[in-house]
Amino acid sequence: NAGVTQTPKFQVLKTGQSMTLQCAQDMNHNSMYWYRQDPGMGLRLIYYSASEGTTDKGEVPNGYNVSRLNKREFSLRLESAAPSQTSVYFCASSEISPSSYEQYFGPGTRLTVT
Amino acid sequence: QKEVEQNSGPLSVPEGAIASLNCTYSDRGSQSFFWYRQYSGKSPELIMSIYSNGDKEDGRFTAQLNKASQYVSLLIRDSQPSDSATYLCAVTMSSGTYKYIFGTGTRLKVLA
Numbered sequence: 001n002a003g004v005t006q007t008p009k010f011q012v013l014k015t016g017q018s019m020t021l022q023c024a025q026d027m028n029h030n031s032m033y034w035y036r037q038d039p040g041m042g043l044r045l046i047y048y049s050a051s052e053g054t055t056d057k058g059e060v061p062n063g064y065n066v067s068r069l070n071k072r073e074f075s076l077r078l079e080s081a082a083p084s085q086t087s088v089y090f091c092a093s094s095e096i097s098p099s100s101y102e103q104y105f106g107p108g109t110r111l112t113v114t
Numbered sequence: 115q116k117e118v119e120q121n122s123g124p125l126s127v128p129e130g131a132i133a134s135l136n137c138t139y140s141d142r143g144s145q146s147f148f149w150y151r152q153y154s155g156k157s158p159e160l161i162m163s164i165y166s167n168g169d170k171e172d173g174r175f176t177a178q179l180n181k182a183s184q185y186v187s188l189l190i191r192d193s194q195p196s197d198s199a200t201y202l203c204a205v206t207m208s209s210g211t212y213k214y215i216f217g218t219g220t221r222l223k224v225l226a
Contacts, residue, residue: 042216102163
């Protein structure tokens with residue numbers, strides 16, 4: 001099992017450009033998440049999808065859109081990148097059950113917006 | 115605003131000692147608690163989960179939960195230089211177990 005995979009690993013954008021970060025999981029998890037991690041700020045939730053067909057905003061959704069393409073895939077889109085979106089982006093998935101809420105992370109995407 | 119608080123460190127311990135990492139949380143209804151280890155430049159890796167009051171042991175790691183005090187801790191016995199990393203505490207929010215709140219992490223340095 002690959003677990004949670006993310007593409008690309010690194011990306012440099014110019015201000016105003018758009019891009020989509022891809023995430024896929026092979027653990028048959030229902031829930032998927034997008035976080036950003038900035039120095040001193042910890043992990044902050046951008047969007048999450050509790051199950052296929054649903055998406056909800058997290059703590060810092062402005063400037064982002066998401067698509068839950070199917071149970072395996074959850075993408076994050078930056079429509080018009082800004083320098084404030086320079087960050088490391090992590091995708092995660094979890095199986096919410098009465099006995100477990102454990103969340104597993106992908107390797108991350110390092111994004112720089114100039 | 116629901117919060118999870120951790121001392122940023124660095125916490126320095128000698129090799130072979132016990133490292134004690136602490137976390138407090140503000141949402142009294144939180145039900146699930148997690149410890150992640152994150153090496154520099156890598157993604158968070160789940161090392162412990164705990165759901166009920168008391169201690170939970172897994173190898174050299176022990177998680178301790180006290181819901182009345184809203185406190186969760188992680189003990190690492192026989193600390194090794196390879197344990198040097200940032201440890202993140204995470205809790206699920208009572209308003210929806212699909213959402214997790216992370217602390218900013220404690221940096222641990224194990225000195226050889």
